[in-house]
Amino acid sequence: MSLPMPNLDDRRFQDLVDEAKYLVQRNCPEWTDHNVSDPGVTLIETFAQMVDQVLYRLNRVPDLHYLRFLDLIGVRLFAPTAARTDVTFWLSAARDVPVVVSAGKQVASVRDEVEDPVVFTVERTLTIVPCSLAGLATGDADPGVPPVDRTDELLVGGEPACFAENPAPGDIVYFGLSDAVPGCAVLLRMDCEVEGQGVDPHDPPWVWEAWDGHGWAAGEIDRDSTGAFNRPGDVVLHVPPGHTASVLAGRHAGWIRCRLTEPKQNQPFFQRSPRLRSVEASTIGGTVGAVHAEVVHGEIVGTSDGLPGQRFPLGRRPVVAGGDELIVEVSGPDGWQEWTEVSSFAESGPEDRHVQLDRVAGEIAFGPAVRQPEGGVRYYGAVPAKAAAIRVPAYRAGGGRRGNVAREVLEVQRDPIPFVSTVVNRRPATGGVDGESVRDAAVRGPLLLRTRDRAVTAEDYEQLAREAAPEAARVRCVPAHGPDGRETGAIRVLVVPAVPDTGELRFATLMLDPGMRTRIERYLDERRCVGALVSVEAPFYHGVTVVARLRSRRRTSPGSLGPRATQALYDYFNPLTGGPDGDGWPFGRPVQSGEVFAVLQRLPGVEMVEDVRLFAANPVTRERGEQVDRLDLPPHALAFSFGHQVRVRESDR
Numbered sequence: 001m002s003l004p005m006p007n008l009d010d011r012r013f014q015d016l017v018d019e020a021k022y023l024v025q026r027n028c029p030e031w032t033d034h035n036v037s038d039p040g041v042t043l044i045e046t047f048a049q050m051v052d053q054v055l056y057r058l059n060r061v062p063d064l065h066y067l068r069f070l071d072l073i074g075v076r077l078f079a080p081t082a083a084r085t086d087v088t089f090w091l092s093a094a095r096d097v098p099v100v101v102s103a104g105k106q107v108a109s110v111r112d113e114v115e116d117p118v119v120f121t122v123e124r125t126l127t128i129v130p131c132s133l134a135g136l137a138t139g140d141a142d143p144g145v146p147p148v149d150r151t152d153e154l155l156v157g158g159e160p161a162c163f164a165e166n167p168a169p170g171d172i173v174y175f176g177l178s179d180a181v182p183g184c185a186v187l188l189r190m191d192c193e194v195e196g197q198g199v200d201p202h203d204p205p206w207v208w209e210a211w212d213g214h215g216w217a218a219g220e221i222d223r224d225s226t227g228a229f230n231r232p233g234d235v236v237l238h239v240p241p242g243h244t245a246s247v248l249a250g251r252h253a254g255w256i257r258c259r260l261t262e263p264k265q266n267q268p269f270f271q272r273s274p275r276l277r278s279v280e281a282s283t284i285g286g287t288v289g290a291v292h293a294e295v296v297h298g299e300i301v302g303t304s305d306g307l308p309g310q311r312f313p314l315g316r317r318p319v320v321a322g323g324d325e326l327i328v329e330v331s332g333p334d335g336w337q338e339w340t341e342v343s344s345f346a347e348s349g350p351e352d353r354h355v356q357l358d359r360v361a362g363e364i365a366f367g368p369a370v371r372q373p374e375g376g377v378r379y380y381g382a383v384p385a386k387a388a389a390i391r392v393p394a395y396r397a398g399g400g401r402r403g404n405v406a407r408e409v410l411e412v413q414r415d416p417i418p419f420v421s422t423v424v425n426r427r428p429a430t431g432g433v434d435g436e437s438v439r440d441a442a443v444r445g446p447l448l449l450r451t452r453d454r455a456v457t458a459e460d461y462e463q464l465a466r467e468a469a470p471e472a473a474r475v476r477c478v479p480a481h482g483p484d485g486r487e488t489g490a491i492r493v494l495v496v497p498a499v500p501d502t503g504e505l506r507f508a509t510l511m512l513d514p515g516m517r518t519r520i521e522r523y524l525d526e527r528r529c530v531g532a533l534v535s536v537e538a539p540f541y542h543g544v545t546v547v548a549r550l551r552s553r554r555r556t557s558p559g560s561l562g563p564r565a566t567q568a569l570y571d572y573f574n575p576l577t578g579g580p581d582g583d584g585w586p587f588g589r590p591v592q593s594g595e596v597f598a599v600l601q602r603l604p605g606v607e608m609v610e611d612v613r614l615f616a617a618n619p620v621t622r623e624r625g626e627q628v629d630r631l632d633l634p635p636h637a638l639a640f641s642f643g644h645q646v647r648v649r650e651s652d653r
Contacts, residue, residue, distance in 0.1 A: 009055045009058060009059065011052075011055060012052060013045075013048050013049060013052045016047075016048035016051055016052060017044055017045055017048045020044045020047075020048065021034055021041075021044065024040075024044075066442065067438065067442070069445075070441060070442065070445045073445065073448065073449060074344070074448070075441055075444065075445050075448060076358065076360070076441075077360045077435060077436045077437075077438070077441055078321065078360075078435060078436035078441075078467075078470045079318045079319060079320060079321040079359030079360050079399070079435055079436075079470075080318055080320060080321065080398075080399035080400045080401075080432070080433060080434050080435040080470075081320060081321050081399050081431055081432060081433045081470055081471035082291045082292045082293040082320040082396065082398060082399035082400075082403060082431065082432060083291070083292040083399070083401075083403030083404050083405070083429040083430060083431045083432030084289060084290065084291050084292070084429060084430065084431050085120070085289075085290060085405075085410070085425045085427055085428065085429035085430070086287050086288065086289055086290070086425065086426065086427060087107050087120065087122070087287070087288060087289075087290045087410055087423055087424065087425050088185065088238070088285055088286070088287045088423065088424055088425070088426055089101055089126070089128070089285055089286055089287075089288075089417065089420045089422075089423050090185070090284060090285040090420065090421055090422045090423070090424075091128065091283075091284050091285055091419055091420060091421065092419055092420070092421035093284075093419075094130065094187070094282035094283060094284055095128075095130055095283075095419055096130055097130065098127050098128060098129050098130065099127075099128040099286075099417070099418070099419050099420065100125065100126070100127050100128075101122060101125065101126040101127075101128070101286065101288060101417055101420070102122070102125050103122055103123060103124050103125045103295075104121060104122060104295055104297075104415075105121070105122045105413075105414075105415045105417065106119055106120065106121050106122070106414040106415050107119075107120050107122070107290060107410045107411075107412060107413060107414065107423050107425075108120070108410065108412045108414050109405060109409045109410055109411070109412065110411065110412055111412075117412065118292065118402060118403060118405055118409070118410070119292070119294070119398075119414065120290040120291060120292050120403070120410055120425075120429070121290060121291055121292075121293060121294060121295050121396075122288055122289075122290050123288070123289045123290060123291055124288060124289065126183060126286045126287075126288035127286075128184055128283055128285065128286040129179055129180070129181045129182075129184060129283060130179070130282070130283050131177040131178050131179050131181050131184075131186065131254065131281055131282065131283050132177070132178045132280070132281055132282065133175065133176070133177065133178070133188075133279050133280060133281040134151075134176045134177060134178040134251065134253040135149065135151045135174070135175075135176025135248075135249065135251040135253045135255075136149075136150045136151050136153075136154050136160065136173070136174065136175060136176065136276070136279065137149050137150055137151070137173075137174040137176070137248060137249040137251075138150055138160065138161070138162065138163065138171075138172065138173050138174065139171075139172045139174065140164070140168075140170045140171055140172060142170070146249065147172070147174055147248055147249045148249065149249040149250060149251065151176075151251065154276060154278070154279065157277070159193065159275045159276065159277050160275065160276055161273040161274070161275050162229055162258070162273055162274050162275070162276060163260060163270065163273040163274075164273060165272070165273060166272075166273075167260060167269070167270035167271075167272070167273050168260070169205070169260050169261055169262045169263075170259070170260060171259070171260045171273075172257050172258065172259045172260070173257065173258050174248060174249070174255055174256070174257045175188060175255070175256050175257065175258075175279065175281065176248065176251055176253030176254070176255050177253055177254040177255070177256065177281055178253065178254070178281075179245065179254055180243045180244050180245045180254035181239050181243055181254055181283055182239065182240070182241045182242060182243040182244070183239065183240070183241040183243075183286050183287050183288060184238075184239050184243075184283045184285065184286040184287075185222065185236055185237070185238050185239070185283065185284055185285035185286060185287065186236070186237050186239055186256070186281060186282070186283055186284075187234055187235075187236055187281065187282050187283070187284045188234065188235040188236075188237065188279060188280070188281055189233075189234050189279070189280040189281075189282075190226055190229065190232065190233065190234070190235065190276060190278070190279050190280075191232045191276070191277040191278040191279075192226055192229045192230060192231060192232060192233075192274050192275065192276055192277065193274060193275040193276075193277065198268050198269060198270055198271035198272070199228045199230070199268050199269060199270045199271075200228070200267065200268045201227030201228045201230055202227075203267060204228035204270075205260060205261050205262070205263040205264070205267055205269055205270075206228075206258050206259060206260050206261060207258075207259055207261055208220070208221055208237050208256065208257070208258050208259075209256065209257050209259060210237075210239045210240055210243045210254075210255070210256045210257075211243065211244060211246050211248075211254075211255045211256075212240060212242030212243055212244060213242065213244040213246070214242075216257065216259075217240040217242060217243075218240065219237050219238055219239055219240055219256065220237070220238040221235065221236070221237055221238075222236040222237070222238055222426075223235070223236040224236075228270075228274070229274035229276070230274055236284070237256060238287055239256065241287075243256075264621060264622060264623070265621075265622075265623050287426075290410070290425075291320075291396065292398060292399060292400070292402075292403030292429065292432055293320050293396035293397060293398035293399055294316060294396065294397050294398050295394060295395075295396055296314075296315065296316050296392070296394065296395055296396075296397060297393065297394050298391060298392075298393060298394075299314065299315055299391060299392050299395075300389060300390070300391045301313070301314060301315075301364060301390050301391060301392060302389075302390050303387060303388065303389055303390065304330070304383075304384035304385060304386060304387065304388040304389075304390060305386060306383065306384070306385060306386030306387075307383065308366065308367060308368050308369035308379060308381075308383045309365070309366065309367070309368040309369065310365070310366045310383075310384070311363055311364065311365045311366075312363065312364045312390060313361075313362060313363050313364075314362040314363065314364065314392065314395065314397070316362065316395075316397030316398075317359075317360070317361065317362025317397060318359055318360045318361075318362055318397065318398075318399070318435055319357065319359040319362055319395055319396065319397055320359070320396045320397065320398060320399035321359055321399070321470055321471075325340060325341040326341040326355070326357045326364075326392065326395060327339070327340065327341070327392070327393055327394075328340075328341075328355050328364060328390060328391075328392055329390070329391050329392070329393060330353075330384045330385075330388050330389070330390055331388050331389040331390075331391075332385065332388065336391075337353065338353070339353040339354065339355050339382075340353065340354060340355070341354075341355055341356065341357050342354045342355070342356060343356070344356075345367045345368065345380040345381050346380070348367050348380045348381040349379075349380075349381075350378075350379040350381075350382060351382055352367075352381055352382055353381075353382050354367060354381040354382070355367075355381075360435055360436075362397070364390075364392070366381060366382075366383065366384065367379060367380040367381020367382065367383070368380055368381075369383075399432060399433075399435075400432055400433070400434050400435070401432050401433055401434045401498075402432065403429055403431075403432035404428065404429055404430060404431075404432045404498070404499070405425070405428065405429045406428050407425060407426060407427055407428050408424050408425065408426070409425060410423065410424065410425040410429075411423060411424050427508075427509075428499065428506075428509060430497060430498065430499045430509055430513075431471045431497065431498065431513070431516075432471070432498070433470050433471045433498055436470070444463075447459075447463050453527055454527050454529075455524060455527045455528050455529065455532075456529060458477035458478075458491075459477075461477040461491060461493055461524065461528075461534070462475045462476065462477050462493070464523060464524055464527055465477075465493050465495065465520050465523070465524065465536070467523070468519055468520045468522075468523035468524070469495065469516050469519055469520050471497065471498055471516070472495050472496065472497060472498065472516070472520075473496050473497060473498040473499075473576050473584070474494075474495070474496040474575070474576070474584055475493065475494070475495055475496075476493075476494045476539070476587050476636075477491060477492070477493050477494070478491075478492050478494065478587070478635045478636050479491065479492070480492045480533075480535065489533065490532075490533035490534070490535060491528075491532060491533065491534045491535065492535050492537060492636060493520065493524065493534060493535065493536045493537070494537060494538065494539040494587070494636055495512055495516070495517075495520065495536060495537070495538065496510065496538070496539060496575055496576065496584070496638070497509075497510065497511075497512060497513060497516065498576070499576065505570065505574060505575075505576070505640070505641065507541065507619040507620070507640065507642075510538065510541060510575065510640075511538060512536075512537065512538040517536050517537075520536045521534070521536045524536070539575070539587070539636055539637060539638045540634065540636050540637040540638070541575065541619060541637070541638055541639075541640040542591075542616065542631065542633050542637045542638065542639055542640060543616065543617030543618055543619045543640050543641075543642040544573045544591050544614070544615075544616070544617065544631060544639050544640065544641060544642060545614075545615040545616075545617040545624055545642050545643050545644060545645075546569050546573075546596055546612065546613070546614060546615075546644045546645070546646075547612075547613040547615070547644075547645045547646075548565065548569075548596065548600060548609065548611065548612045548613070548644075548645070548646045548647070549609075549610045549611040549612075549646075549647045549648075549649070550562075550565060550600060550606055550608070550609055550610065550646060550647070550648045550649070551606075551607045551608045551610055551648070551649055551650075551651055552605055552606065552607060552648050552649070552650055552651055553605050553606070553607045553651055554651050556605035556651075558648035558649065558650055560605075561603070561605050561606065561648045562646050562647070562648045564603060564605075565600055565603055565606070565646040565648070566644050566645075566646045568599055568600065568603055569596070569599065569600075569641060569644045569646070570641045570644065572595075572599050572641075573585060573591070573639045573640065573641040574641065575638040575639070575640060578639070578641075580595075584638075585638050585639040587633075587635060587636065587637070587638060588633050588634060588635040588636070588637060589633060589639070590630055590631060590632045590633055591614065591630070591631040591633070591639050592614075592629065592630050592631075593612050593613075593614045593628075593629045593630070596612045596614065597609050597612055600612070600646075607651050613627050614627065614628055614629065614630075614631065615627055615628070616628065616631055617642040617643060619640060619642050622643075624643070
């Protein structure tokens with residue numbers, strides 16, 4: 001059996017001729033004679049014959065040579081990116097002294113019989129600062145009216161009201177903590193009177209915020225057993241990381257507040273203000289970012305032999321992408337000298353302390369020396385002195401799609417911390433992408449030659465954005481439009497991040513990470529055309545709600561068919577894995593009720609789809625629009641499932 005030959009380009013003579021005639025029709029419509037007797041068509045066939053011979057010879061090139069050619073033009077495999085999430089450390093009990101969670105501590109998933117645990121590393125040091133209640137104040141949203149201090153009234157048992165006697169949106173109750181608690185979880189233990197009439201205790205119209213030195217940043221309620229201040233209980237608030245102390249109502253404290261908001265559609269509001277009998281505050285935990293990678297510190301990679309072009313392997317590989325540039329230190333008579341990472345040695349001079357890093361292979365390379373045509377030798381980058389030690393202060397190894405774990409998976413402390421009882425990730429980890437395969441790099445090679453590291457066409461912007469952020473799941477470039485609907489000349493690069501597949505997709509996970517946005521913007525700014533205005537942003541996610549009624553087949557349980565039908569709708573209207581082709585909902589593709597019938601009818605166990613109703617929805621305000629048969633999406637929008645409802649009844653037969 002002969003060895004299989006690679007087919008790098010499967011076009012033949014007639015394919016080339018047809019493609020050329022198609023381009024003639026599109027770009028030169030006045031050329032109407034496409035018969036073989038036309039001199040222009042003769043030239044087309046001549047060049048097609050020559051290109052066909054070139055393709056025949058190209059297809060004789062072995063795969064190894066093709067990969068060597070890719071290496072010559074600078075194609076390098078993309079390294080994996082590491083997933084990130086926030087992990088919360090809960091104390092066994094409130095402490096009077098700070099509890100420190102050092103950077104580098106590891107948390108992991110539970111080990112099972114099939115797979116090794118997924119390990120995350122804490123990125124920065126977290127200090128869980130103790131606190132107590134230092135003040136209470138009330139006010140409204142008008143900045144001209146100062147808050148009123150209610151601390152003494154609370155201490156003497158005056159039972160101050162949280163809001164005005166007739167509560168209105170904008171009323172605020174302030175809680176002053178004895179110290180700022182950035183990134184911590186604060187427990188407010190309250191004794192309240194049952195006077196907050198009218199409000200839904202499970203969905204009160206309020207937001208919790210904390211002062212960060214510039215404004216009021218949103219916090220997150222983890223638990224509320226007070227029923228919206230209507231019974232004795234606890235409120236656990238996750239304070240944002242920028243929390244700082246300030247002076248309010250004449251008291252210096254770390255202030256947090258609860259502010260009433262405009263009620264949403266059909267949301268009950270307070271008819272009377274609740275009253276506080278007593279309030280106690282304490283710190284019971286803290287939240288910090290963690291990354292799915294092993295952080296290696298102070299690794300000695302070797303000793304220089306004084307020659308150019310040296311290479312040193314790292315102890316761990318691959319090195320995750322998306323972090324800061326690698327710093328390499330070389331010992332010298334004056335101590336350790338820093339050498340910085342560059343993407344190419346083309347602009348490096350003999351005195352430039354530059355290194356290159358192959359993140360996939362985990363290898364550091366110093367600049368080469370190239371012999372010039374006139375006989376001299378040029379050094380592209382400085383050369384470490386002979387016998388100089390070379391070390392890397394810190395780098396991250398690991399990453400990959402496996403780190404995209406669901407919420408509440410990371411619950412094991414690999415490095416126990418005193419006074420910390422449990423740890424958990426309250427949100428899914430996102431951003432983990434496997435390293436690029438050789439096959440994908442072979443496809444990317446011709447694209448690299450076309451863009452030449454410059455962004456001109458929409459496809460160029462999309463390709464370069466993927467290079468800057470390999471963890472992005474989808475990238476689309478569209479023109480920007482003004483309020484009048486006309487194009488403004490600016491460019492919008494829409495980026496959809498990779499998120500774990502955990503069934504129902506959460507809207508918050510699709511928001512663009514600020515770090516990823518900044519990295520893409522900086523990368524495109526260096527490669528865009530002069531005068532081009534580029535905006536990197538998330539797509540507009542158009543909420544879609546389906547209300548359907550099905551009839552099940554005999555021997556099919558309606559209780560099991562309903563969840564399967566709901567999940568099928570969530571899978572189909574999915575920005576990442578939905579759509580007709582299963583590779584994400586197409587940008588700007590309208591949503592029609594007819595295709596909902598098709599999605600539901602092909603489910604096993606469905607006898608008939610009796611009714612389908614389609615609604616536009618707002619995932620932020622949770623409001624639903626009027627029933628329609630078709631939802632038209634703009635070019636920068638994607639369909640997003642929100643609140644599907646499926647009712648199933650048994651078959652009459």
